[in-house]
Amino acid sequence: MTAAVAEALPAYFDFVRRLVAERAAIVLDATKLYLVDARVMPVAARHGFDSIAAMVSAIRSRPFGLIHEEIIEALTTNETSFFRDVTPFEALKKTILPELIQKRGAQRELSIWSAACSSGQELYSIALMLRESFPTLGSWKVNLLGTDYSTQMIERAASAVYNQSEVNRGLPASYLVKYFQRQGLQWRLSDSIRTMTTWRRLNLIEPWSSVVAPMDVVFLRNVLIYFSPDDKKKVLAQVRKVLRPDGCMFLGGAETTMKLDDSFERFPCDGAVCYRLKGGCT
Ligand SMILES: C[S@@+](CC[C@H](N)C(=O)[O-])C[C@H]1O[C@@H](n2cnc3c(N)ncnc32)[C@H](O)[C@@H]1O
CATH class of the missing domain: 3.40.50.150 (Vaccinia Virus protein VP39)
Structure with a gap:
């Protein structure tokens, strides 16, 4: 990711990107901002935050816990089917x-x-x-x-x-x-x-x-x-x-x-x- 692209992204994106990369190896590049917004907002709402930014600033310095785990779970892609690809x-x-x-x-x-x-x-x-x-x-x-x-x-x-x-x-x-x-x-x-x-x-x-x-x-x-x-x-x-x-x-x-x-x-x-x-x- 270039410095210019990183700067244009909201600060919470970098926190979420690092969290899923370090814990689950999942790589999220700048094009996945929409995915983070769509999947992590419900986690924030469930825990009483009105935005992802507010949730991230609250948990940033907390030890790894339930919310961190829920963020990672939300960003796994679980697409599958019976006899997929045959x-x-x-x-x-x-x-x-x-x-x-x-x-x-x-x-x-x-x-x-x-x-x-x-x-x-x-x-x-x-x-x-x-x-x-x-x-x-x-x-x-x-x-x-x-x-x-x-x-x-x-x-x-x-x-x-x-x-x-x-x-x-x-x-x-x-x-x-x-x-x-x-x-x-x-x-x-x-x-x-x-x-x-x-x-x-x-x-x-x-x-x-x-x-x-x-x-x-x-x-x-x-x-x-x-x-x-x-x-x-x-x-x-x-x-x-x-x-x-x-x-x-x-x-x-x-x-x-x-x-x-x-x-x-x-x-x-x-x-x-x-x-x-x-x-x-x-
Ligand atoms: C797209 S699904 C693939 C399901 C099935 N193997 C298939 O091909 O239909 C990818 C799965 O990988 C899991 N996954 C992602 N990161 C993982 C990790 N670090 N360790 C174990 N599973 C992981 C996700 O939770 C998700 O269920």
Whole structure:
């Protein structure tokens, strides 16, 4: 950001920008002033301030607390849908899972992680696919973990309740009929699928590689896009430590490991782009 642009911005913007960058790695440039205004004003109003400027001057010198956390939560972008982008799920179903099932036949255990899971549709899409297409896994230990920075999102994901427009986005009608029950204006996913999953709050830029178990598949989609190159590198370095040598990672369509971490190699798979560790067995 040039000095002239920074000077033209309201002082509260710099405070908010630094707060989300330091705590959650989310980068907000000057073009995101409108986003800060739209999303942070409700936080200010909730806490009795008549402007963001008034709230920021009150909390500027306070230790990190509830309001700071609410500001960060408000600035996470939680866009997601069932079977988003389709091809990663196709690759998982047609190639990645059949191969992993063969290799893990002795241990009968599989671990899949949706890192930055938002309201949970990504991990539930995987759970639904496993139940529909891989009945043999019924007798395996299958660990499906969803994590996100946002406590609100983790609570939503764990509740497994979605509104009409959410179930209209990407979810096959046959799955809606078979696995969801209507609850007023909402739809509740059946316990038989919900209980396949575990949900935890996790900040990707804090150290976590010692607390996340080794993973066979990592979905790290549409989150690195918000981070600086340095923070992307830090996250990928941690993924490297938890991804099994023959495991695979999916990124979002606008994301890559190129120029960030050359220990990963990309390979095309059923129309999707997957990443694996170089030198890992395939
Ligand atoms: C656009 S959603 C992606 C959801 C899903 N992976 C998908 O592709 O549909 C991005 C998610 O990243 C989460 N996020 C942002 N910064 C994070 C951080 N530092 N650690 C963990 N999650 C973060 C947000 O809370 C948000 O739910």
